[in-house]
Amino acid sequence: MKYRYCYHCGTRTVGKQIDGRLRDFCKNCQLPLYENPIPSVAVVVANQPGELLLVRRGVEPGIGEWCLPGGFIEIGETPQEAAVRELKEELGIDIQNPQLLDVGSHINGYYGDVLIIGFTLQIDDNLKIIPGDDVTEAVYFSIENRPDLVFRVHEDFLNTWLANRKNNE
Ligand SMILES: [Zn+2]
Structure with a gap:
């Protein structure tokens, strides 16, 4: 209510x-x-060797914790456009082709219920990353040595991404 x-x-x-x-x-x-739930996006960003680019949150919820780059879809945006914008805002990269990965939900959180559309993006190792809005750091981690992600659904997206990767090997 x-x-x-x-x-x-x-x-x-x-x-x-x-x-x-x-x-x-x-x-x-x-x-x-x-x-209704609020639509948002999150992106699994990986480089050529398969390291993950994660961001440390500068705002609540989960301030100081690690997560995938992403955020809410704004009025007039497609999910892809929101993902491209968030990558530009949070990582300073200008890349147009995130691929659809999976869809998940975060129920009863800080913003109520959120619907999250997950994307993947492979980037070049030498791409310059400039952490921006709402994040304090953006760091590459190997799968084995990555921190836990503060949102369950982001962990789910990573698991889907890993399973897809295994299947393609
Ligand atoms: Zn009325």
Whole structure:
């Protein structure tokens, strides 16, 4: 239950059981106000030898912890465009072709429920990395010596990426 006021007309909402869930309901509009997960992206970035480029978070949630680069999809963006923008903002790299990897969910977190679309990207070893918005470091790690990622779904994406890689060997 998230909306105290209707986002169409501003009327105070009431709780109403609809389709087996207690939902915010606007009596004026006669509409339930649905809540949905927020779409975001994350990218498994690896270099030619298969080292992973991870970022240390400079903001909550998980400040100071490691994760995949990524962030929320903005209005007017496709998931691919969001991934390209986030890579530019967080790593300072300008690369246009992230490949779809997997989809996952983070339920009931800092921002509520988040839907995460995972991408992969292979980059050249000599590409200059400049850590930017929301991150304090960007570092290559071998698979064996990488830190744990603060988000479960990012770990899942890494596991999918590793399994795909094994299958292609
Ligand atoms: Zn309304």
